[in-house]
Amino acid sequence: MSAATADSAQQVLERCDVLAGISAAADGIERSYLTPEHARTNWTVGEWMAAAGLTPWQDAAGNLRGTLAGPTQDAPILLLGSHLDTVPGAGRYDGILGTLMAIAVVGRLRERGVVLPFCLEVIGFADEEGTRFGRTLLGSCAVAGTWQESWWYLRDAHGVSLHDAFVAFGLDPARVGEASLRGRDVIGYLEAHIEQGPLLQDADRALGVVEGIMGARRFELEMVGEAGHAGGMPYGRRRDALLGASEVVSAVETLARDAGAIGTVGRLHAYPGAMNVIPGRVEFSLDLRAQTDALRDEVWGEIEEAALKAAAARHLSFEVNELHAARATEVAPSLAAAVETGIRATGDAEPLRLLSKAGHDAMAIADLCDYAMLFIRCKDGISHHRDEDVRADDVALALDAFEAAVLAVAHAHA
Ligand code: GLV
Ligand code: MN
Ligand code: MN
DSSP: OOHHHHHHHHHHHHHHHHHHTOOSSTTSBOOOTTSHHHHHHHHHHHHHHHHTTOEEEEOTTSOEEEEEOOSSTTOOEEEEEEEOOOOTTBOSOTTHHHHHHHHHHHHHHHHTTOOOSSEEEEEEESOSSOTTTSOOOHHHHHHHTOOOGGGGGOBOTTSOBHHHHHHHHTOOGGGGGGGOOTTSOEEEEEEEEEOSSSHHHHTTOSEEEEEEEOEEEEEEEEEEOBOEETTTSOGGGOBOHHHHHHHHHHHHHHHHHHHTOEEEOOOEEEESOOTTEEOOEEEEEEEEEESSHHHHHHHHHHHHHHHHHHHHHTTOEEEEEEEEEEOOEEOOHHHHHHHHHHHHTTTOSSOEEEEEOSOOHHHHHTTTSOEEEEEEOOGGGOOSSTTOOOOHHHHHHHHHHHHHHHHHHHHHTO
């Protein structure tokens, strides 16, 4: 690896540190959609895009885009990127690293005067995590042209609708369709991302090539019983919503695990929430993923049945609100081959292939064009946590591999 690549990796990591300072929370990283932190991040990263030779602009959905013109006005487009938003209590690399790497690679190609047969467009997607409105991949769905009118009524924890948040951010909801690339000549989308799991580390590899991304569904669930006195109300007459929800939480693990799927209850609120009051209502979330949509849906059916049974036994009602569904996707063989070529160029003769259990903007972009992904080892597989970490030498290898992947795509389209 050259000294220039090591410097470039160092710069990418320093920029991740800068963005870690743009946070709504004083004691951790939190940047969600259509917030002041989102706006500040777009300004900051836009300046880095401009320094790399890209023309930065914010699209009609709040995504940050940077364009490098191709040989002709009507040249096809190759998309590169990842996301700039975070979960609450996030690490500093999930999404951010891939976006900043894409900018760095464009800067390196431009400095060397490499002429490509396509336009490059780097996208820092504005909402991959769904932290604010529950529905994930809003930014990439806008680019893929799959935005749905019903989403305008989604509300955040303070009751602000997505429509009103757009207006407050300075965006015009009526123009969201202008973010779409549908109908344009898009060759494909390449995304680099930390693995968010331990497989590369366990295999002693810095980089891997993604084979596909698990399908996911997200639900808001509710058990309703009756609040009452924690001392006076006998067990036989209680309608404790938290006990009902707890049975569902356990069933999620058992049923998903037995079937080879992954289910997580990441949020649970019991009301009215006092130590001496029986919980009368519980709201809880479910994130469900599997390699195939059929398996994921089958497990959901089993979870729903277990929940209805638990509710009936305790005289509770059970409500389901589905917030998000994304189909399982497979990478395009030709683009994945370009990523493999890139990894081989770094000295790994047989790149490890991995299925992504984490969701990515590529899932939404798959409705627009082909995609492929490069995974980068992260320490102990930790992600969605402040201890998320990567090695500088891995990032340097990843930059070389990502650049070589772009050149391999260029070669195939020459
Ligand atoms: C995105 O980070 C996900 O939840 O997989
Ligand atoms: Mn994430
Ligand atoms: Mn991510």
